[in-house]
Amino acid sequence: MTQDRYRCGFCLLLPACAAIVVLFAAYGWFFWASLFRPGAEGGLALGGAPGLHNYVRILSSPEELAILGDTLWVSLELTAVTLVIGLPMALAIARSHSKLFRGFILFSLAVTFLSGGVTRAYAWLIMLGNRGLINSWLQQLGLTSSPIQMVHNWTGVSIALVHFLLPFLVFTLVGAIKNVPVSVEEAARNLGASRMRTFLLITLPLLSSGIVVAAALTYSLALSAFLFPMLLGGGRVRMVANYIYERIFVSYDLPFAAATSVVFLAVAVSVIASFSALERLARRASAR
């Protein structure tokens, strides 16, 4: 009977295994492709002898490394900004007594979450453009004489990306905050801690792992940003995803694009892994 159960359990694993095999086969093929040169027939064809020449090219190209570094750094900045805006919002949703206030914040986030990326990108173009809403208000109010450049640069891309990232971070954090019992915070107040000290000494340390998880999610979403840099960057802002896209569809160098994405994946995974190391540190520090 036990054996039957094992056999049955194995059968149940098959669909999951199949899905994993398909996913990893795609990565595997990408890695395999990164070892070649573009084939003479174009398209997906590969040519030349397998080797690490694409990787050598990436690691010795300042332009490549700059884009990689920019993407990693900007994503970190975006994560930090999103966290600073999102944490108070999450606290308000999880802890506010006012149903109306909670509902308002939830609704505005949900609208953001559910509206399509392209729509939102064009909406931001209309808002932020040189003749956009914000610039025309600023000029009508006399705060500025010439329009402030807010699109086709990092400013516009960053605004749109923070807007895109916010719901993911907030919804993840709300769950974490709801896991911190209110009574624990009340106990701290009862023992003489002010609101602020309760937050810093009790709530924040208990939230640290939740914050790291939310930040890691936000960070990985920021890293893979493609649409907003493309539409709002106007060709002047490139993140890794845009660069890979150009390599495939502009210079038709699929193996090089594949190598770039492999390097990027490796770097991104190690950065995100360091997030969990950070969390362990935070937990240890707060335990004193």
Add this chain to the structure above:
Amino acid sequence: MRAVSSGALNLDHIGKRYGAIQVVRDVALEIPRGAFLTLLGPSGCGKTTILRMIAGFANLDEGRILIDGGDISHLAPEARGTGMVFQNYALFPHLSVAGNVGFGLRMRRVARSDIDRRVGAALELVKLGGFEDRYPSQLSGGQQQRVALARALAIEPKVLLLDEPLGALDRNLRDAMQIELRRLQRHLGITTVMVTHDQEEALLLSDWIAVMNCGRIEQFGEPLEIYDRPRSAFVAQFMGIPNLLNGRIEREHGHAVAIRLAGGGLIEGWTRARVSVGRDVVVAVRPSHLKLADATGSDSGVPAKVAYHSVLGERITYNLELASGAELEVHVPRHGAGAERAPGTQVHVIFDPAHTVVLES
């Protein structure tokens, strides 16, 4: 730890509304310094709300709360100097036992060396000396409960607040903790307000009990007074008296009255307030305050018939039917009770006049 300088607590006609629902109505209580008061009642009766109002976690809509004559109603929770033990202990999971117990002292900027000494003393008090470096997750439920108590005591609060402090413990542990809690409270002489729905716990621990129902105090008094002489049907039933009988006052002489039961039979009873002859009343009688006699050869007592009986260890519970159709529960000790009385047997029920209480309508 020495005896603390705790304060007298005064709830001055406090009230609280949540929307249209009045959860606390005009509660007025004065608790002298060092006394143990229990707010006793079913869930949703407003007792926990009162505790939260004292701690500062719920606002007052009416009245004032005073400690030693000073109004604390508008102080922030951290400025009130109360020590609260929460129902689920609410220990700080990321802090060690010492970190938990010393938290309040840290907030008061007590010197490091003093904190260590006072944490040690507080833990010694709850018999957890040597547990300083453990974490809450490494402790049993009973130990966590003690840490929560030590944490509240370490700040030498003016008033100790206990929210169902023993509710999550199993029976044996709870019995042991009850005795210990009582000993500690007496030893420290700390003014204490406890919330519970467990009447035994209230009887064992309290100097004073306030029985609450629907946000109102139904009866306030010393434990035995509440136990023996409930004022209302609600208090009687909450204190474990199932027998409520209808009758009419036939004679009255101060506290002593004679009551003609609805189905016939004359019994003597006790009334707190004067009642006039001819009034319809309800009397409450505890099952253990009734005796059974054979129907033959006895003309005292009220005739009844055994409907069924059950043997529960040390006692036999008889469920009787009176002539009026009313049911009556009687507890008889099994030891020395003589033969069991089978269902259908006619018996006479003897009432104890001191424990046959006329309820106030």
